[in-house]
Every structure is written in C-alpha cells, then in structure tokens.
Amino acid sequence: MTAHCVSSLDVENWRENRLPDLSGKVFVITGGNSGIGFEAARMLGEAGADLILACRSPKHAKAAKTNLERTIESDIALVHLDLVDQSTIRACASTIRSMTDRIDGLINNAGIMRTPRTITADGFELQFATNHLGHFLLTSLLLDLVEAAAGRVVTVASIAHNRGQIAFDNLMLTSGYSPSKAYNQSKLANLLFSFELDRRLQLAHSPAIAIACHPGYAATNAQSTGPTGFWKLAYKPLNAILAQSQSLGAVSLVLAAAGAEAKRGAYYGPTGFLQMRGPVTDAPVAAHALAKDDWKRLWEASEELLGITFRVGA
Template sequence: MSKWTAVDIPDQTGRTFVVTGANSGLGLETARRLAEHGAHVIMTVRDPEKGRAAAAGLPGSVEVRTLDLADLESVSRFAAGVEHADVLVNNAGVMMTPKRTTAQGFELQFGTNHLGHFALTALLYPVLRAGSAPRIVTISSTLHRRGRIDFDDLQSARSYSPSAAYSQSKFANVLFGLELDRRLRAAGSPAITVLAHPGYTATNLQTSGPTGLLNLGGRIGNLLRAQHVTMGALNQLYAATAPAVQGGEFYGPDGRGENRGHPKLVKPVPSATDTDAARRLWEVSEKLTGFSFAP
C-alpha cells in the first residue's frame, strides 16, 4: 500500500457520517477531514457546549448532537433522532479510569467502549443499511493484544485494574467487529464493518482518564513517543472512506510495533478471532443492553 494521507480521501459529497466522541482528539480530526471532503458529519458529544465550540472551527457541513455512551437511555434518544446515515465511526472511548460505573451500573470502560457502541450500532443499523455503501468502523487499540474477556467477572466486581479493564474493552471491540462481519456476510447485507486503531497517538485520552502514575506516564508518552493526531486519525479515515476496504479488515499504522505511521492492513491478536467467544460476547451484550441485533 502506498503512503495514504488525508489528501487521498475520495469525495464524500452527499454522504452522512456519524462520528462518536467528535469534540476532540481523533474524533475531531476525523470530522474535520470528512467535512473537508464534502461529507455531512454528525458530531456526537457528551458536552454540547464543548461540541459547538469544536464544530465552530470546522469547514463544511457539520452538526452537533448529544450522546453519552455511558448511558443507554442517551444512546436510545440519540439513535431515535438519526433519520439518515451512511457511515458510523465508533470512535469515542475512555481509558484507564479509576473504578467507576455507567448509568446502568456497568464497569465504565467496558460499558462505554464496548456496550455503548454495541447498542448504538444495533439501533442505527436499520438506518445504515438503507444508506449508500454503508460502513461501520470501530476503533480499537494495540492494547487489545493484552485483553481477554472475563465472562465470570465482566464488570470487574471482584478485582479492578484500570489497564486490564481498558484492554478488555478494546479486545471486545475486535471480537464485536469480526463477529459483526460474519453476521453481515451471512445475511447478505450491503453494509460492511471495519476495524482500525490509531497506534500511539497523542490525545487527551491518555491524561483525562488515568490518575497517578498512569496519568504521568501518559503525559510523558504523549510528549516523547506519540504521533500527532493528524497521523493517528488516518487509520480510521482510511477504514471509513477508502474504496478498496473490505469487510472484516483491520487497519493500523505501518511503523514498528504499529505505533506510528500511515495506514496498513494489520492483524488482530489470534485470540480475538475465537468465534465461540465472539458469539458469547454478542449474546451477553444483547442481554446487558436489552437490544437485539440481527443484521
């Protein structure tokens, strides 16, 4: 693959993208580049005031809508108001927070990063399916490689590690994305689902969630090791717009350790291709969220 950049994004005129967590970091950069290339972008944000401030600096056609992925009622309200969308970018997330819970009592990272996006995808799927060349892009992390699903303690009730809970949520993103691909293919759906990760990219994710030494490490890493958000966002932009993308693919940076660089096709950790675990996670996610999802 040649060194793909944002300049290579095809014209997106007439297409509508929903980008979660779009008021800062990767989400804001994704919204910016899509709008520059003609897309209408629905920017979802937890804080409408911050969202409007972020949107004011963007070109093209954008709108701000409230969505809190840590509250399934908020997810339902948002989805009910979306009448048209062609692409969903499941970008928002929280990282390595102290032990907290969502509005429905789920562990915050699993509840936000996985369950919130599972519910959103389920609720928006009928709209997306009716769109033009529909895609669902879910953002994971290199740390999915350290993750596993503890089905006996999904909510980390017995023991809690900020980093282990984050890795579990990012591993869940990959299991979900690959299982969704299998189900879309089996159903003959026009939609495709794609995974992406940003490598090590400097955003406020590393500093707004972690506390103590994890926070200090995030700040130092952002200064010394991380790539700029304009590079990190290329992977999800490629996954969302490149014509050659196929369902079930996974894109990340082409540099050493997939930490920096331009988009390339990458592989998930082998354990994330476990179809039995993926089906079980899907069934558990339906039960926990209350939303059934049959493509």
C-alpha cells in the same frame, strides 16, 4: 504472541489525500468534538461529507463545530450522546433518524482509558460500558440506516487488544480490577464486535460492512482525562517521546470509513514502531482475537446485559 492480518490493502501507506469525493455522503462520529474523532471529521468534511457529531459535552461540541466550519463547507450537525446512559443513546439515535434516512459511515470512536473503578447507573464497569456496550447499543439502533446507504460501521479498537482478555464470567471485573485490565478488555471487545458484526452482515447478505481500526499511539486528551496516579504521570513524558499527532492517528479511521481501498472485516492502523505510529495499512490481529466462538459469546452477552436483540439485515 502470534498475530495475523485479516485483509489485504491495495496500498502500503494510505493517507487521507486518497479519499474520493464524499459530497452527499453522511458520517456519524461519536466523540467527534476532540482528538482523533475531530481530525477524522475534518478530513471527511474537507472531502465533502456531511457530518453528524455525537458528543457528550454540548459546549465542546459547539466549539468543535465552529472550528470545523473554518475549512468545511458541508453540513455539520450536533447531537448529544452519553455512552453510559441508555436513555441518551436511544434519544441520540432517534434524533439522528430525524436528520437523515441514510448513514454512509457510523464511526464508533468515543472512548475512555484507564479510569479508576467506576460502576454506572446500570451496574456496568465504566470502560466496558463506554467503549463497548454503548456503541453496541447505538449501532443496533442505527444499523438499518447504514444498510440503506450500503455503508460502513467503523469501530475504533487499539493495540491494547493484544493484552486484553474477555472475562466472560467477570465482565464487570468485580474482582481483580485494574484500570489497564479493564481498558484492554474493552478494546479487545471492540475488535471482536467488529468482526462478529461483519460476519453477521455477510450471512444476512446485507449491503453494509464492518471494519475495525486503531490509531496507534496518538496524543489526545484521553491520556489526561481518564488515568490517575502512575499512568497520569507516565503519559506526559510518553506522549512527548512516543506519540504521533492526532491527525496522523485519525488516518486509519478515515481509511476504514471512506477509503476506496478498504475491505470488509478488516483491521487497519499504523504499522511502524510497535504499531504506535508509521504507515497505515493492514494491522496485525492477536491470535486470541480471531476465536469466532468468542465473537458470538460476546455478542450474546452484550445483548443480555442490555436487554436487547440486535438484529442484522434490513
């Protein structure tokens, strides 16, 4: 499969110790209570940033805040977010707007993987709804705050995008469903969304930018809470043999969100063994993810599914 890089990073092995002073900057992180989201929050907070963690579980969010406060002196706020419930997404955005008038980094990180076929109350396939549509809606509701800060929208994709296909005539996979097929589609959608968002921001002469990233293969609870059957069993030995730590998985998120070297429209991640681990720099993009017609088509399909018009440009 042909792959391409879409930017040129100034360093070949970026690490979080290159972060500038982030005092006074505000970062919103979905799923910031665990996994790579928590580690990204820690790194950004230790560099001085104020944090807003948007999480589905209030209990886990409170525990994460307590843990973060051990090493972070900046502000940490919590807000409830369920990415499959449009009313809570809108309420989350409203609450965030009451907390701040600017967002330096909106990190669309929360996600699920390889779940059994499930349809949400809105009639959406669960992985597509959680990983893509929920973040698409949240970003539409908060983009003006990112623009006010000349900030960044960061979307966490995956090396799984290489195997993904957007089934435009069957987005909810009502036929031919498999947990992996749905996951791969949702991760490809993350990447297409990021590329199209940055394209539209440029056309609108917006001060905001969009950047995508992937964490490689990081050992998180996503591998234990989502998959069932074969995959649930397989992830235990695979994690032990192949996975890198959550903190290493978070490095690409932090680069995309706040690294001075990061460039708009880019895609960053580990580039070592099968892109699962190793030095963080420009990550290869599958050739089929560069089809601009698909970027636009997915954007318009997402608007139609959600019943919204996503306007770009403050």
